[in-house]
Amino acid sequence: MACTTVLVGRNASNDHSTMIARTDDGHFDIKKIIVTEPKNQPRVYESKIAHLKVELPDNPMRYTSCPNVDGTSGIWPATGINAAQVGMTATETITSNPRVLAADPMVVYQKAKSRREKDIPGGVGEEDFVVLVLPYIRSAREGVLRLAELLEKYGTYESNGIAFNDEHEVWWMETIGGHHWIAKKVPDDRVVIMPNQFGLDEFDLEDAFGKQEAHLCSKDLREFIAENHLDLNQGGKFNPRDIFGSRRDMDHIYNTPRAWMMGKYLTPESHRWQGENAEFTPESDNIPWSLVPDRKVAVEDVTYLLSGHYQGTPYNPYTNQDTGKRGMYRSIGINRTGVTSVCQIRPDKKQKGLEWICFGSTTFGAFLPLYPNVPKMPDYVSRVEETVSTENYYWSSRLIGAMADANYSSCIQDIDRYQEGIATKGRQIVLEYDRKETDDEKILAEANEKLCAMAREWTEKTLKKVLAAASQNMKNGFNLADN
Numbered sequence: 001m002a003c004t005t006v007l008v009g010r011n012a013s014n015d016h017s018t019m020i021a022r023t024d025d026g027h028f029d030i031k032k033i034i035v036t037e038p039k040n041q042p043r044v045y046e047s048k049i050a051h052l053k054v055e056l057p058d059n060p061m062r063y064t065s066c067p068n069v070d071g072t073s074g075i076w077p078a079t080g081i082n083a084a085q086v087g088m089t090a091t092e093t094i095t096s097n098p099r100v101l102a103a104d105p106m107v108v109y110q111k112a113k114s115r116r117e118k119d120i121p122g123g124v125g126e127e128d129f130v131v132l133v134l135p136y137i138r139s140a141r142e143g144v145l146r147l148a149e150l151l152e153k154y155g156t157y158e159s160n161g162i163a164f165n166d167e168h169e170v171w172w173m174e175t176i177g178g179h180h181w182i183a184k185k186v187p188d189d190r191v192v193i194m195p196n197q198f199g200l201d202e203f204d205l206e207d208a209f210g211k212q213e214a215h216l217c218s219k220d221l222r223e224f225i226a227e228n229h230l231d232l233n234q235g236g237k238f239n240p241r242d243i244f245g246s247r248r249d250m251d252h253i254y255n256t257p258r259a260w261m262m263g264k265y266l267t268p269e270s271h272r273w274q275g276e277n278a279e280f281t282p283e284s285d286n287i288p289w290s291l292v293p294d295r296k297v298a299v300e301d302v303t304y305l306l307s308g309h310y311q312g313t314p315y316n317p318y319t320n321q322d323t324g325k326r327g328m329y330r331s332i333g334i335n336r337t338g339v340t341s342v343c344q345i346r347p348d349k350k351q352k353g354l355e356w357i358c359f360g361s362t363t364f365g366a367f368l369p370l371y372p373n374v375p376k377m378p379d380y381v382s383r384v385e386e387t388v389s390t391e392n393y394y395w396s397s398r399l400i401g402a403m404a405d406a407n408y409s410s411c412i413q414d415i416d417r418y419q420e421g422i423a424t425k426g427r428q429i430v431l432e433y434d435r436k437e438t439d440d441e442k443i444l445a446e447a448n449e450k451l452c453a454m455a456r457e458w459t460e461k462t463l464k465k466v467l468a469a470a471s472q473n474m475k476n477g478f479n480l481a482d483n
Contacts, residue, residue, distance in 0.1 A: 004258055004332045005092045006302050007163055007170050007192035007290075010347070014296040018170045020163040021302045021342040022089045023362060024078045029338035030069040031078070031394060032384040033357055033370070033377050037062055041135055048074035050109045050122030050157060054150070060135035064355060064372045066339045069384050074127035079341040081353040081372040084138040085167065087343030090129035091160035094174060094198045095246035095255070103228035104177025107155030123155035123178065129162060140164035140171045144183045144216055147173060152218070155179045161194060167347040174198060176244050180224055185214040190290040191266055191297055193305075195258035195332075198245030199289045203238055247285050257282035257315070257329035262305050266293040274313075282315070282329055299356060299367070300423060302342050307362040308332040318408045333363035335405065339394075342367065350437040351444065354430065357381065360397035364404045364415050366422035368393070368455045369430050371444045380452040393452070396459045403470040410469040418462040425454050 008019040024031070041060040046053045048071075061084060065077035079089040107123030124132060132150055137143045143164035155178040162173045172192060173183040184200055186192055192199070205222065208215040218224065225231050225243060232242045260282040264273040270292070272279050280287050309331040310316045314323035317331065342356035353372045358365040370377065384394045400418075404411040433447040 002196055002254075003092050004196070004306060005089070005161065005163060005192070005194035006262065006305050007165075007172060007186050007194070008297050008302065009170055009186045009188040009190050010168065011188040012191050012293055012297055014298045015346060016348070017344050017346040018165040018167065019299070019302055019342055019344050020087050020089050020165045020170060021306060021340070022079065022092060022163070023306050023332065023334075023340045024066070024338050025334060025336055026076075026338045028336050029076070030384060030386055031066050031339040031359060032069055032392075033064060033066050033339070033355070033381045035062060035064050035372070035374060035376055036135070037375060038135070042131075045128065045131060047122075047124070047128050048072070049125060049127050050107075051119055052109075052121040052124065052128075052154060054124070054128075054132060054154070056132070057136050062373070062375075063130075063134045064377070065130055065134070066341060066357070068338075069386055075131055076127050077130035078339060079343060080130055080134055081343050081345075081355055082134050082137070083373060085345055085352040085373075086134070086137055086139060086143065087165045087345055087353065088130055088134045088137075088143055088163070089341065089343060090133075090162040091126045092162070092194050093126070093196055094159045094161045094194075095196065095248070095251065096159045096177070096198060096244060097246050099228065099230055100177045100244050103224065103230070104180055106157045107178045108157045121154075122157045124150050125156055125158050126160060129160075137164070140166045140169045141185075144171050144173050148181055148183070148216070148218075151175060151181050152179055159198070161199060165343060165345050167345045167352055172199070174200060174240075174244070176218070176221075180218040180221060182218070182221065182240055182244070183216040187214075187290060189292050191293050192290045193259050193262040193266070193287075194289075195255045195262075197251060197255045197259075198241050200240040201286075201289045203240050205238060241289070251285070252283035253328070254330045256284060256287060257310075258308070258332050259287040260284065261308050261310055261313070261332070263287055263291055265301075265305060265308075266297070267291050269294045299342055299344060303356065303358070303362070303367045303423075306332055306340055309363055318412075320409070331363075333361055335361050335401070337361055340365075340367070349434055350439065351434070358397070359394040361401040361405070364401040365397045366419045366455070366458070367426075368422060368451060369426045370448050370451060371433070373439075374441055374445045374448060376445065378449050378452040380456055390460065390463065393455060393459065396463055400459070400463050400466050403466045407466070407470045407473050410473060411466050414462055414465045414469070418458055421458050422455055425458070426451060429454065
């Protein structure tokens with residue numbers, strides 16, 4: 001799935017929280033956020049895409065997720081936080097190359113050609129990862145190890161990047177071919193920027209095959225690289241991106257420009273991103289996987305990055321100037337995003353987990369914070385159907401985005417006020433309930449209801465304003481002044 005990921009280490013954030021965030025850019029997928037209790041977690045899971053059955057452990061925890069409303073092609077749970085205050089987001093579709101895919105082919109479902117034959121199941125994938133992993137892990141590292149076990153046993157049918165976080169660590173994991181994998185702990189002082197490409201550009205093999213303090217990988221990764229002549233590195237350097245990733249013309253239109261934009265925002269002073277002597281351009285293949293930001297990063301910085309459309313550059317699709325470059329690169333905040341989340345784990349709070357949710361295009365949507373450790377999410381975010389309705393946050397957000405996009409100059413001020421209003425009021429409500437320092441589920445559920453009521457008020461007010469602006473700009477408008 002064509003997504004964008006941002007990961008924040010605890011010393012890179014303003015409040016020492018860890019954050020994993022991702023836009024889930026499907027095909028206008030209808031999404032909701034729900035809570036799954038242990039009694040409702042399956043003991044045998046069967047995927048729709050791969051037709052694979054997986055037996056699950058008997059000790060699941062409560063967890064949140066953002067599944068598709070239409071379950072025809074599977075759950076696609078996307079992201080969530082469990083009762084142990086561990087977050088997961090899955091997945092960022094990444095790139096690979098023919099050398100890797102030939103050496104370790106994807107495990108794709110094969111339907112029997114006759115009655116005498118049996119179907120051959122495929123591997124695990126984005127449809128499945130959160131359900132198979134998140135309910136059973138108590139740390140970010142455990143998330144990597146559990147998913148690694150599943151990949152080695154069943155394989156996968158796609159190239160994916162997966163993130164995990166707890167109050168101390170953030171881990172990033174990338175699949176390599178059908179069965180191999182590699183994972184790295186995000187340095188505490190860094191922010192990771194991931195735009196649908198194989199990302200890791202540094203990796204300590206000695207640590208991975210030694211103490212495993214910050215690096216993990218398949219047990220046979222060295223042999224796999226050597227036997228298949230995958231290493232393209234020079235001078236003894238080990239850069240996984242050059243070995244397992246891609247360097248295609250399409251990357252320079254679809255992927256690398258997003259990393260450039262995010263890097264430019266995070267390090268405007270310590271790196272040169274524009275001009276004749278720029279270190280990196282939108283089409284550079286060597287944009288770093290992680291950066292030390294010039295200033296501490298707050299949730300609002302992450303949501304700004306994931307709403308990006310090349311503001312302040314010639315590539316902004318909404319600019320009024322004829323730059324000759326308008327809209328030439330793929331934006332981060334695109335029209336077909338289903339849900340975007342920021343899983344924030346805060347070490348100094350009683351309720352460490354906070355999940356910031358935005359439905360639809362992030363350029364026009366607003367991020368709403370919610371407490372995950374509750375038995376049920378409010379109807380406004382969880383009771384979503386395929387029928388369009390202003391009774392829920394998902395469809396209201398989609399309606400605002402579609403109309404505001406077509407009437408950008410008329411609506412953008414209202415959108416700015418909307419986004420800032422929900423962020424400000426949301427933080428006020430969170431501060432109020434954080435001060436209660438409670439584990440009482442009824443109080444946390446009350447907080448979520450209050451947050452959703454606030455979001456609904458702001459959303460309905462903004463929808464009315466955007467509809468009025470769109471109506472005034474209709475092409476069949478006509479005024480007759482009979483003086």
